[in-house]
Amino acid sequence: MNKLGSKQYASKNISPKANNRSSQRKSGRDYIHFRVLLLMSLKNLVFKKLRTTLTIVGVVIGIGAIVFLVSLGLGLQKVVTEQVIGSKSVNTIEVTTSKPQSIKLNKDSVSEFRNYSNVTDVSKTYSFASKIGYKNSNTDAIVYGADSTFLDLSGFRLVAGDQVNIENEDSIIVNTAFLDTVGISNPKDIIGTKLTVTILKDKNQAIDFPLTGDFMKELKVSSVIDSGNSNELFTSQTTFSTIGFRDFSQIKVVVNDSNNIAAVRKQIESKAFTTNSPADTLQQINQVFSILNILLAAAGGIGMTIAILGMFNTLTISLLERTKEIGLLVSLGARQRDIKRLFIFEAILLSAMGAVIGIILAWVAGFAVNTFAVNLAYSRGVKESFSVFYLPLWLAIYIMAFAVIIGLVVVAFPAKRASRISPIKALRRE
């Protein structure tokens, strides 16, 4: 039928080879590839540079404000938590007795607690009100007969001396508060000094006192720790247990997971003991700060609201401008969902780019403000470095997810409208 195909063509435009390819081309895919849609969205954003930039700046400000304020809240929370809880293990329960005469904390209680499920360790201490003799004068202090687990759990900071070692019966550990009381400014000066520890026999003492008279022993200071504001000294509990002290003043129960604390406490309290846990304090701190953080996020949310309106405006204008373009795409064979996706990709690109830049800028701003604050504090005499900004990875991830969700919500309406554009109406001749 077509003899022309074999004839010589004069026209240089037309390739005779084309005649042989009469079947339609196949890409192996049925519909537009999402990478192409992504490319088209990106090109459209680049095409409208100024508008895109302004919209992204809006999102940057909104997201940046939220991240900045929330990481300030989290930073403060962290500082406060560190001050209050310190490096104490949160998964511990401190067990004491309010009726030492009838309800006693002793070896039996220790082995009982050890058998509770989810309990990983149990540590016990004696504590006595005592007088410490140093250079011909006596100082009131509390002497602990502790074990190494107790010290580990308490997380005291070593100030001077060797590694904290409680096993030596002849040595004693003093705290910085005690040094202040006795008037020693350099903690190293007291290392090796002998102290006379006197524990007075007292009927009101919670401990079952096995001695007829006072307990008195001379002990050598091995190290200095920072344990708080009251005078505290720590020595090996073997000193007391060998003499015959049976009742402990406190037992610390270590639980494998903070979620199991409540259950173990309930078990212990059922035996009429009194319990206390750093988790309580932590919970209170967290409660206060969760409210503060919500308030801070809400303050940042004002900026975000404006950013959302800006995004909505941009997408709607883009929709109105491109009515004919969308009509063309539909008439050439785009599906409704392709048009929808085109807008969704644009919105997500806007919000995600804004969020990434916003998070980075918030981090930089937080770092700058913190550096300023640390320097200011240093000039006022605070030698310790601190960080009032805390931007954890999870916050960055949450914010990214939040931004993408915001993008999806904002684009829902324009995308739906775009997908309903009738190509006949859009491309109608005037």
Next chain:
Amino acid sequence: MNNQKNVIEIVDLEKSFVLPHTTVKAIKKCSLSIPKNSFTIIHGPSGSGKSTLLDAITGLEEPTAGSVIFNSVNLYSLSNDKRANFRANNLGLVYQTNYWVASLNVLDNVCVPLFLSGYLPHEARPLALEALKKINVDHLAKQGPDVLSIGEQQRVSMARALVSDPQVIIADEPTGSLDTTNGDAIMSLLLSLKTDFNKTIIMVTHNLEYLPMSTYRISVKDGVVTEDEQEHGLSPETKEKLKHYMSDDDDKQIQDILNNRSSNSTSKSTSGSKAEDKDQK
């Protein structure tokens, strides 16, 4: 491939629009068959229903009754998505006014029909460049579509229409916005698509001047669709244009057509027989 004689069968097609107080019958019941490899012209005055008929054929406007069968596939029995896919694969569209994806350059705009049928950019771009070369506008590939002249736009849109190698090219008043030079260039391109690439051309026009180019004609008037009395093969004027199109000196072809128009077919070429080979049996 399909050996059917007709590429499109329109069976008992009717389209009416329901307006608040009245119902307008845009197309009254009609049946048509558009032959494969034909140059079909749908003509009629403005507002006669030509575009509605075309919209029904392209699968954009569901008819009130009847069916449009394209290569044995009933278009309106397909889902919307399938119909969109069908358009991307089987139809090349050229409009009177050209619309572009403003953010894409000419090359990527020509890629769009390929994109819509699932091609990735690196697969589509060589084919698009090939299509631009066929129309001799490959030098515009990196331009933005908005800087092109209307004539260039119309040529690029021809490249876009044929990039996916569709069986049918649909041209809705393709010369409506063009001067005669550019209009004739587009017409000769359409003719070459029919003759050299075995395409079926369906063109809507109200310009009766182009009627002689057609091999099949449909007239629409007040919603009444009728097949014109068909001549056998191409009219003498068409042969003349084809002959010029395939003359040896193709750089002059457009000028030749213009001369031909102004001198009212006085010049005769010796190679007129080539065109006759393309006549319908």
